[in-house]
Amino acid sequence: MASSSVSTDRAFAPVSSKEFLPPVDLGDVLITDLLEICNSERADKVMAGERIRFALVPLVKFWAGRTAAAVTRQSCEAYGKWRSRADGTVRRELGVLRASINHAHAEGRLSRKLVIHLPARPEPKERWLSKNEAARLLIAARQAPRARSYLPLFILIGLHTGARKSSITALRWDQIDLVAGLIDWQPQGRKRTKKRRPRIRIPRKLLGHLRRARLRAPSATYVIHENGSPIFDPKKSFAAACDLAGLSDVSPHVLRHTRATWGMQAGAKTWELSGFLGMTEQTLVEIYGHHHPDFQREAAELY
Structure with missing residues (x-):
């Protein structure tokens, strides 16, 4: 070159x-x-x-x-x-x-922009976890020698909120109100981007796990941590837990797919679920709409 x-x-x-x-x-x-x-x-x-x-x-x-x-x-x-x-x-x-x-x-350093030619956007993956698979993954995470101190909580937050990996690993305790039961995914002072980071109500089943985690480490800054040090990418420990659980083609982002899929299967209102997940209602319907019990019901019964 x-x-x-x-x-x-x-x-x-x-x-x-x-x-x-x-x-x-x-x-x-x-x-x-x-x-x-x-x-x-x-x-x-x-x-x-x-x-x-x-x-x-x-x-x-x-x-x-x-x-x-x-x-x-x-x-x-x-x-x-x-x-x-x-x-x-x-x-x-x-x-x-x-x-x-x-x-x-x-910043005024270049005279003009450039067109960057990107490959076509890949089709969204359909992989999501069944309730049985999610349980196996949690059991495997709790058996991990080192990662069991943080990986189960990471998985629980992902399954219950559908947040992106980067949002979960960057989550600080000052973004969580354990009394009101709220999480603000937008950190204070962080510039808003196209990635929607909403304020959400903490699911009841997750709230207990978060309260116990706070009691175990009252001085920790980050929610996902190991002895106080943040874990910004649990990729290896997550992959190891998937192997132990016998799960293939599963990445941390599958937790987001899983939460969206479970929500649609339960018949959630699309405008409310999209706001909870921090995605547009159009995106939610386009990718996960076929999981909803009312999917094309009227159209299918027209004759």
């Missing part, structure tokens, strides 16, 4: 100083510098900061030495072939590249 001797001093001096400098052309800035700046300025301010850092490793390796002008449909497609990963993974990683370029433009 060809390297570049482009100097980026003029473009990125504002990172370490407040001196105003005019925006530069796409051919005058290295992609790796854009990625570094976005990571340093945004990763700690967004809920998906950890995902950004993971994406940086392959992005930096592939785009090293190239300027932003090298980002084309052909080079984006070449990145996908080079990664040899699922379209969803490539799409997320190129999304980080797009965010880095947009951030530089919004």
Whole structure:
């Protein structure tokens, strides 16, 4: 891969100083510098900061030495072939590249934006857990030598609220009102993004687990923790519990699918369930509507 001797001093001096400098052309800035700046300025301010850092490793390796002008449909497609990963993974990683370029433009460092060509959005997965599978997963989590201190609670929160993994692992006790029985998924001071983070009522069965967890660790800051240290990605321990429970094709996000599916199967009002899950009613109906007992009932009985 060809390297570049482009100097980026003029473009990125504002990172370490407040001196105003005019925006530069796409051919005058290295992609790796854009990625570094976005990571340093945004990763700690967004809920998906950890995902950004993971994406940086392959992005930096592939785009090293190239300027932003090298980002084309052909080079984006070449990145996908080079990664040899699922379209969803490539799409997320190129999304980080797009965010880095947009951030530089919004901050006045780039003269214009770029179109990042992403793979098609994959079809939503249908995998969800039956009640029996969920019970087996919880039993396995409680048997884990180290993870049993936090993994069962992580799973319970996921099953009862349908929250995303990043929201659960970032959840702090100051976001929970155990008296009123409420969780505010939007942390104080955190900028709102397109990911809806509602304030919800804590399900009765979950409230008892949260109260006991608080009593066990009254000084903890994060709800999901190990001896006070937050666990931001229980991926390995979750996968181990799935193996022990004999479950395949199950990731933490399946807990969200499960909560949405169970809610629809129980005949929940779609506007109320969508608000609880932090998704649009249209998305809820499109993906999970066929699980509702009233799904196409009138249409099916027209004749």
